[in-house]
Amino acid sequence: MAKPARSSLQRRLFGWLMLPLLVALPLLGWALFGQVQQSAQGWLDEGLEDTALTLAGQIDLRSGEPRVDVSATMDRALRFDRQDDVFYLVLAPGGQVLQGDAGLTDLQPRPPAQAAGGVWYGDVRLRDRELRLVQLGAACGAGACQVLVAETLHKRDALQRQIGSLVALSGLGLVALLALAAWWAIRQGLAPLTGLSVELEHRDLHRLTPLTASLPRELVPLQAAFNRLFERLGRAAGAQREFLADAAHQLRTPLTSLQTEIELAMLEPHDPRMDPLLERLRQRVVRSARLAQQLLSLARAEDRRVDIGNALDLRDIATECGQDWAHRALPIGVDLGFELAEAPALGDAFLLRELLENLVHNAVSYAGAGARITVRCGSGHDGSWLEVEDNGPGIPTAERPVVMQRFRRGESAKGTGSGLGLAIAADIAARHGGRLDMLDAHAGPGLRARLSLPPLPSLPSDQGPAA
Template identity: 80%
Template sequence: MAEGSRSSLQRRLFGWLMLPLLVVLPVLGMALYQQVQSSAQSWLDEGLEDTALTLVGQIDLRSGEPRIDISATMDRALRFDRQDDVFYLVLGPRGEVMQGDAGLTELQPRPKPQPAGSAHYGDVRLRGRELRLVQLGRDCGNGGGGICQVLVAETLHKRDALQREIATYVALNGLTLALLLALAGWWAVRQGLTPLTGLSAELERRDLHRLTPLTARLPRELVPLQAAFNRLFERLDRAAGAQREFLADAAHQLRTPLTSLQTEIELAMLEPHDQRMEPLLERLRQRVVRSARLAQQLLSLARAEDRSVDVGFALDLRDIATESGQDWAHRALPSGVDLGFELAEARCLGHSFLLRELLENLIHNAVSYAGAGARITVRCGASADGPWLEVEDNGPGIPLAERAAAMLRFRRGGKAAGTGSGLGLAIAADIAARHGGRLELLDAHGGPGQTGLRARLSLPPVPPDPAPAA
């Protein structure tokens, strides 16, 4: 599956967390809006009712017939409103107009008479205008048979404005709350997945050279996963150990008879024999030499993968290169091969045998593939990034596209000459990784236009107070 098409666990968790919010928050917002609007309407209706009660209090029954007299000052006070037009009407027991705006008798729908002491609220229309109405019934005498009706109505300007204001505030507060909850949810999801990120980083640092158990403190839900990984590491460690033991045993069992066979062939070549057998004996000797070399490399490979070997001793790559130079000085090099050394102090932490084996494989690889008349230079030194060691030759080199594959086991370049087995660079790369460094195949110092190959080992800087060499 492509990386872009994979579902993000963080996005999935955030989506499932936000889904209830997207459903519940609008419902809660609507409920809040309805509640606040109802409270505001009740408050405004109470204002209308107060006006109606004031009118009810002005009805005079002392003469036996209901009468009401509203002065001009009270009329202005009853009608005063900064935003809306206020109308009122007092009807007698027989429906006659006693005071106020007679036009209210044309309200649609027409309001029904209310019993004494009862109030009715409603939305009505008057000549195309929307009004809010409150209607009160008032006992006007005559043994309870006469009930006056008091109507007070007003336009809806402040109610509409208040409704818009409430809707705006509820929407803004709802959006702000949703944004804050989304940010809090995103942060909570990221924090909740932090242990997984740490576990992933720990797993990235594990390989066949480091299969130690995971010991990070994780949430209870991740403990079974950690335990499963630790059991897997244990099985891999046993399998890798069995493989190393097999390689070491097989190589050890092969090396002795191969060495004996090589000696026998060389002795046979020294004895008088038919010269027609000379090419056959030489081919046998080369095959045995190659097999012995392969057995030695298998032993080195098993040693490089053995995690029980301590690679924390203080060493100097210059000393290791000097020892290798002395060994190669006694060997028969191909015709015209010039092996030189440019050495400087390069202190590091490692295992001397493994690092000598790494350098041995790099030099042997250069001698085998650079060809007759090649110039090979071994260098070492230290930089701000740490100590380094490199072997450079002016042979045909390895194409850039094949260099990564050349460091795999039993893989050789497409144009490689010689009789190598394809293990030398792989062993060197394993030893470099075992020391926390890296092996790179680079162009010779002459640049991409020149032939040759430069194998460079880079190691980490030496920390303070390293352990002394064994």
């Protein structure tokens, strides 16, 4: 059954931030649209009112009866508009038409009469046309003349569309800007958590030092919890290493004694039929003693108290290992050769000797009698290296990562190995900040195990090597 996809914290935060924004912005946009439209409507209505006031100023009361005298030039000026048709009408207090478009008397709905100084605005219909009307009450003796000015809605509709488009585009732009700002802010806010995840990804039982990164206040309890977990893991790993070392140490002495007793028994007079049994016992004890030694080496490789900062030369380590193996390789017909060059490095000599011992032992065990094994070392701009090459059957490429895991052997491996040799070598390499690679032999079949160590740290510019 497929596991459900895990939601992203970053996306969840982004969604919760954008949800109220997407709800509030349309409401704010609608309110802004209404406010701007009302203001624009007010400005246009003031223009109509100005026209009505101009007409009211043309009412003449000197003859006793109100009269309006509008010249042709003034009429054109009052009606001039590049987008809309403008209509006007001046009515006497009794409703008689004094000047203008008499058809405005048929407006629906009919606007209420205004007292002198009163103003009324509204939308009206004249037959099939929508109009915006302002009606102004002007003093006309004992009554009030009614001044009506109306215009069609073309520029008002166009202005409404422009305002709506502007508010919509502004809202979309604001949403996009706020979305980018929120996404960037969330990424920046979660960056410490991402950094903490990366740091934790590189932690293992060899690196349980406390986390010391400067984190936001909300992540400090999480960091403290991890540090307490590392402390408990460190104590547990230390107890395991001590148990392993103690058990291996306690086993090594009786196993060595048992091996000696078996070898002495083989030298004493005995029934020849017991030789195969005694040889099998001896081999089993040798293997057990080897396993105990490897467990000791494994415990030492994981011991954080071991100083790996000592200056040494891999050539010296290879020379010592060669001296130890010379008397063991010759009897079984192994051609053990050395191509050594200066290879300065920092590390622990005991652990690096154990690494090389495991590589050589692995080559001798699996290459078989009559094998040709070469130990090389040297240095370059990217650090020093040490390798052991044999002409044995090698290890298939797909199995090489597996054989460097503890108690794991290749499917085609022969012999009675425990699957610890290469794992210990890989652990020691990692402990020294280097790596162990399983490579093909330079020529023909075989395996080349190569240890690569980092270069020596450079001295400050004002210092140099001792004379």
